Amino acid sequence: MNQRGAADGCGEPQGFRRHGGAPFTVSVVLPAGGTGERTGLPTPKQFCTVLNRPLISYTIQAFERLSWIQHIVVVVAGESNALMTDIIQRFQHTKVRVVSGGATRHRSIFNGVRALDAGKSGATPDVVIIHDAVRPFVEEDFLFEIAMAAKENGASGAIRPLVSTVIATSSEDYLDHSLERSKYRASEMPQGFLYHVIYQAYQKCSEVDFDFGTECLQLALQHTGTQAKLIEGPPTLWKVTYKRDLAAAESIIKESLCGSACIISDGSERSRELGQCLQRVMGSFDMELDVLPDVIGDASCLSKEWNFIQLSVNGSGLPEVEETVRALEAANRALLHPIVVVWVRFDTSDGLSIMETGARPLLLVELASAAKLQNILLYGIHLHFSEKDAGWSDGSVKRLAELTYTLIHDRNAILAGQMLHA
Amino acid sequence: MNQRGAADGCGEPQGFRRHGGAPFTVSVVLPAGGTGERTGLPTPKQFCTVLNRPLISYTIQAFERLSWIQHIVVVVAGESNALMTDIIQRFQHTKVRVVSGGATRHRSIFNGVRALDAGKSGATPDVVIIHDAVRPFVEEDFLFEIAMAAKENGASGAIRPLVSTVIATSSEDYLDHSLERSKYRASEMPQGFLYHVIYQAYQKCSEVDFDFGTECLQLALQHTGTQAKLIEGPPTLWKVTYKRDLAAAESIIKESLCGSACIISDGSERSRELGQCLQRVMGSFDMELDVLPDVIGDASCLSKEWNFIQLSVNGSGLPEVEETVRALEAANRALLHPIVVVWVRFDTSDGLSIMETGARPLLLVELASAAKLQNILLYGIHLHFSEKDAGWSDGSVKRLAELTYTLIHDRNAILAGQMLHA
Ligand SMILES: [Mg+2]
Ligand SMILES: [Mg+2]
Numbered sequence: 001m002n003q004r005g006a007a008d009g010c011g012e013p014q015g016f017r018r019h020g021g022a023p024f025t026v027s028v029v030l031p032a033g034g035t036g037e038r039t040g041l042p043t044p045k046q047f048c049t050v051l052n053r054p055l056i057s058y059t060i061q062a063f064e065r066l067s068w069i070q071h072i073v074v075v076v077a078g079e080s081n082a083l084m085t086d087i088i089q090r091f092q093h094t095k096v097r098v099v100s101g102g103a104t105r106h107r108s109i110f111n112g113v114r115a116l117d118a119g120k121s122g123a124t125p126d127v128v129i130i131h132d133a134v135r136p137f138v139e140e141d142f143l144f145e146i147a148m149a150a151k152e153n154g155a156s157g158a159i160r161p162l163v164s165t166v167i168a169t170s171s172e173d174y175l176d177h178s179l180e181r182s183k184y185r186a187s188e189m190p191q192g193f194l195y196h197v198i199y200q201a202y203q204k205c206s207e208v209d210f211d212f213g214t215e216c217l218q219l220a221l222q223h224t225g226t227q228a229k230l231i232e233g234p235p236t237l238w239k240v241t242y243k244r245d246l247a248a249a250e251s252i253i254k255e256s257l258c259g260s261a262c263i264i265s266d267g268s269e270r271s272r273e274l275g276q277c278l279q280r281v282m283g284s285f286d287m288e289l290d291v292l293p294d295v296i297g298d299a300s301c302l303s304k305e306w307n308f309i310q311l312s313v314n315g316s317g318l319p320e321v322e323e324t325v326r327a328l329e330a331a332n333r334a335l336l337h338p339i340v341v342v343w344v345r346f347d348t349s350d351g352l353s354i355m356e357t358g359a360r361p362l363l364l365v366e367l368a369s370a371a372k373l374q375n376i377l378l379y380g381i382h383l384h385f386s387e388k389d390a391g392w393s394d395g396s397v398k399r400l401a402e403l404t405y406t407l408i409h410d411r412n413a414i415l416a417g418q419m420l421h422a
Numbered sequence: 423m424n425q426r427g428a429a430d431g432c433g434e435p436q437g438f439r440r441h442g443g444a445p446f447t448v449s450v451v452l453p454a455g456g457t458g459e460r461t462g463l464p465t466p467k468q469f470c471t472v473l474n475r476p477l478i479s480y481t482i483q484a485f486e487r488l489s490w491i492q493h494i495v496v497v498v499a500g501e502s503n504a505l506m507t508d509i510i511q512r513f514q515h516t517k518v519r520v521v522s523g524g525a526t527r528h529r530s531i532f533n534g535v536r537a538l539d540a541g542k543s544g545a546t547p548d549v550v551i552i553h554d555a556v557r558p559f560v561e562e563d564f565l566f567e568i569a570m571a572a573k574e575n576g577a578s579g580a581i582r583p584l585v586s587t588v589i590a591t592s593s594e595d596y597l598d599h600s601l602e603r604s605k606y607r608a609s610e611m612p613q614g615f616l617y618h619v620i621y622q623a624y625q626k627c628s629e630v631d632f633d634f635g636t637e638c639l640q641l642a643l644q645h646t647g648t649q650a651k652l653i654e655g656p657p658t659l660w661k662v663t664y665k666r667d668l669a670a671a672e673s674i675i676k677e678s679l680c681g682s683a684c685i686i687s688d689g690s691e692r693s694r695e696l697g698q699c700l701q702r703v704m705g706s707f708d709m710e711l712d713v714l715p716d717v718i719g720d721a722s723c724l725s726k727e728w729n730f731i732q733l734s735v736n737g738s739g740l741p742e743v744e745e746t747v748r749a750l751e752a753a754n755r756a757l758l759h760p761i762v763v764v765w766v767r768f769d770t771s772d773g774l775s776i777m778e779t780g781a782r783p784l785l786l787v788e789l790a791s792a793a794k795l796q797n798i799l800l801y802g803i804h805l806h807f808s809e810k811d812a813g814w815s816d817g818s819v820k821r822l823a824e825l826t827y828t829l830i831h832d833r834n835a836i837l838a839g840q841m842l843h844a
Contacts, residue, residue, distance in 0.1 A: 157597070159589070163663065164608035165637045166588055166601075167581070167652075175579070175650040178609065178637045179588075186586035187600065215587045218600040228597040230589075235664050241585065242657050247673030248666035360843055406836040414828040418842050421782055 029112035032133035058136035150192025158233035261307035334375035360419035368417030446548035451534035454555035572614025683729035756797035782841035790839030
């Protein structure tokens with residue numbers, strides 16, 4: 001998710017295609033019944049929203065965008081059923097089925113596994129991937145590795161180096177001994193299983209396993225003799241557990257959305273110059289900018305980009321901004337992430353002060369309110385200089401770039417419709 | 423740090439005072455020589471800035487504010503010596519001494535412990551607390567528990583429940599077995615030691631211990647027979663390790679600064695009414711507001727508050743804003759955290775549109791630029807209504823509250839000097 005391609009949800013399928021087609025079928029079980037007590041928030045963490053969208057929808061999307069994933073079974077506590085169904089409709093998820101969880105994590109996962117049974121979903125998958133709803137940043141290449149290793153070994157799982165030393169305690173909370181870190185790993189998600197391995201492991205489970213077992217890999221070992229292949233995963237696999245993790249997740253998602261922007265010039269010489277100048281300065285923020293004459297004519301920009309900077313010199317420019325917003329709405333582009341449109345109004349009129357030209361047109365307020373309902377965040381920035389000067393000053397372009405970057409990066413819906421000054 | 427008192431750095435000492443004076447002396451060693459490869463950032467994470475201040479300064483402050491902490495020895499890699507000295511001067515830390523680290527974590531900690539030797543710092547402390555520079559949110563009550571337990575048991579350490587299942591791997595990356603979670607804990611920081619215990623543990627250390635040992639508690643057990651008392655700490659003790667953790671730390675610090683604000687009315691009836699109305703609405707954001715006639719007369723507000731909302735009805739109001747900013751500068755109030763001042767300009771003039779009254783006065787730009795150099799972030803919000811209406815609409819006060827809250831919460835320096843519209 002911290003790469004551009006991962007966030008756009010419309011990249012080419014890699015994985016199986018690159019490796020020569022899908023040699024077996026893969027489906028997913030996402031246990032999402034947790035209550036999230038540890039976040040300190042009233043909402044279970046998988047349903048907490050980041051940029052106005054529940055975390056679980058990001059996790060679903062991480063799988064749904066992969067052509068080689070067939071079905072995604074989300075297992076929720078009974079009382080969350082309606083909420084989950086609403087999320088699926090609102091974000092137009094297509095591969096998801098919702099089933100009700102059991103009293104413990106293992107009972108819930110088994111419910112999910114059973115829901116993938118041939119009789120219920122058409123065809124039993126060869127491999128089942130089990131993942132946490134609160135680990136939204138899983139990448140295709142790693143999922144591919146897990147699926148392949150599960151096919152070959154019967155079971156596979158993500159591991160990470162231990163962050164802290166693990167110690168054994170005596171009965172009365174005194175140090176007994178510390179473990180040698182190099183021999184142990186943290187077991188994370190995703191994990192992969194041949195369908196019959198995970199099914200059999202749960203069928204043979206005792207009630208104690210169902211109630212207190214923590215590790216699917218251990219159940220597969222114990223009940224089917226399958227020794228799981230362990231694969232070190234990236235740090236982005238971490239589990240959103242505390243309130244602070246929601247802030248971390250938000251920052252990763254925001255970063256993934258601000259790697260590039262599309263500058264739409266109004267066709268004038270001045271506007272092209274300003275666009276090129278802005279392109280240079282924004283490079284220092286690690287943001288790539290394409291300069292285009294208009295957005296409507298460029299389908300690739302309209303279908304991929306999360307950020308648009310529309311330049312207008314001396315004219316109002318708002319009708320063109322409205323056109324851009326309409327095109328984005330028509331393409332249903334802001335379904336998964338808010339899109340930012342920054343209207344840069346550039347004024348070269350002499351004699352008029354900021355007091356007179358820099359105010360906020362009411363049309364901007366109205367346009368921004370309407371756009372916000374479609375998840376499109378529209379802001380204005382006013383930039384003035386006198387024709388008597390040689391051109392814009394480095395200082396004002398730098399301020400313009402900083403303001404533009406901060407608006408794009410922060411995606412703050414409260415500031416939509418505001419007119420800032422560079 | 424996520425409580426109001428923890429952030430202001432000027433609360434009453436709790437701990438020893440509450441428990442009846444300081445029965446023994448306590449000093450601190452902060453190893454800060456890490457290179458921070460895992461953050462994916464060029465700067466070691468302890469020197470990464472959050473709200474314009476390096477993380478290590480927050481950690482130092484967490485100890486320095488406690489009257490019962492004598493000395494803080496920061497152990498840095500040789501090449502960071504000048505940087506560290508600069509940080510101490512810039513943020514006016516008074517209890518800190520910098521010493522150079524060794525080749526490994528244990529050699530560095532031992533250097534720090536030796537620097538607390540009587541010959542070098544006046545008096546050897548009874549108890550040494552060892553903490554990580556990248557765990558800035560340690561609270562006084564927990565430090566007190568650790569110090570007391572070290573005094574009583576010779577050694578003590580913070581533990582946390584394991585977040586992930588810990589598994590033993592076979593030599594070829596296959597699952598061997600998983601550990602029973604209830605018998606193990608993650609060992610965290612801070613840890614406490616009687617001075618002679620930690621000193622002796624290191625003196626008896628082998629070269630292998632110095633180079634590969636991970637756990638001070640284990641060394642104390644092995645070389646002095648001291649069985650450490652383990653105390654479960656809060657989740658805020660987590661270690662800032664990855665880039666995402668910096669975002670998490672920033673969100674905790676920002677939350678800690680936006681729990682309350684001080685409204686300064688201009689004395690007019692209208693302004694008092696607006697203040698009370700704002701007070702009610704901001705309550706829904708969990709922000710407590712005090713309404714005052716002016717800031718200069720109220721020393722407690724000036725010395726404690728991180729956020730000021732200055733109301734002016736129909737007049738310019740900027741001279742009063744300048745007075746507030748000057749008072750805050752004179753009190754050196756924004757040394758540790760940026761202070762936010764929101765100037766709310768409230769317009770009741772009929773016939774004048776936003777186009778005419780809502781523009782940004784150049785004086786605001788100049789004031790904000792000067793204030794920013796002192797770590798004071800000044801923003802303007804314009805609110806207009808016609809006298810013909812009964813009063814302000816609920817909608818515009820709600821927008822005012824949302825904008826004010828977002829400015830206070832985000833503390834975005836790039837937006838300082840902007841004039842927003844409610
Ligand atoms: Mg793909
Ligand atoms: Mg105190």
